[in-house]
Amino acid sequence: MRRGVAWVLAAAVIGLGMVGTATPASAHNVLIDSSPENGAEIDTAPDRIDLVFDQIVQPGFNTVTVTGPDQNRWEETSEATVDGETVSTTVHPLGPAGEYTVGFRVLSADGHTVRGSTTFTLTEAGDGDVPPQPADDEASADGSADEASTEEGMPVWPWIAGAAVLLAVGVTVGIRFGGGDTSKG
CATH class of the missing domain: 2.60.40.1220 (Immunoglobulin-like)
Structure with missing residues (x-):
């Protein structure tokens, strides 16, 4: 039984370590x-x-x-x-x-x-006249018309889900193969 507990503890530590270090991707241009x-x-x-x-x-x-x-x-x-x-x-x-x-x-x-x-x-007005304006249906460059894109990179939830799956696998392996004779205390 001690081996099973060790597996469970090791899997828990690894899973929590993965969740604690998960950060969004930051490779976007700045x-x-x-x-x-x-x-x-x-x-x-x-x-x-x-x-x-x-x-x-x-x-x-x-x-x-x-x-x-x-x-x-x-x-x-x-x-x-x-x-x-x-x-x-x-x-x-x-x-x-x-x-x-x-x-x-x-x-x-x-x-x-x-x-x-x-x-x-x-600070001082120029002598330019208002140029022809773009059509109303053109998206603005600040992205207000394109809400599907994101600047934030990969969300954290896939890392949390992956850690939970690894933790579950670790617990299952620990219980299944770490058993042994529990009558010898």
Whole structure:
């Protein structure tokens, strides 16, 4: 019987160790720099937005939008240019002074979609006129229309389920094969 108890205890320790160390996958790209910098106050409007990530961005399906304080979109095209870790888009000459939001959706190195945004404030109004606006059915780059994608990686529940299965197998093996003669105390 002592051998059975040892198996059960060993399986329990291993199972709890697996559950305790389970963490979500964290291989998604992370925005590490932007031009203009996040939160910057600038007096001259940029003609291009650059977003720099910590890993190479896969080409295709990458979008960048620039929304002004007037809620108009100012990017020339939402199809972004990818050069290694840098994703860029050109913008129309900006108009009103105020906060601009740069929304992005990129295809991460691990194949998952990563979304986010940065902001900058134009302190002096530009001379740009409101450009033609995209159709209402186009998804915004910050991902509000694509709730199926996630930025969080693999959930923890498969690790917990796996640990529970291993624990059950360990207990079963311990009871089944660890028995022995229990009358000799």
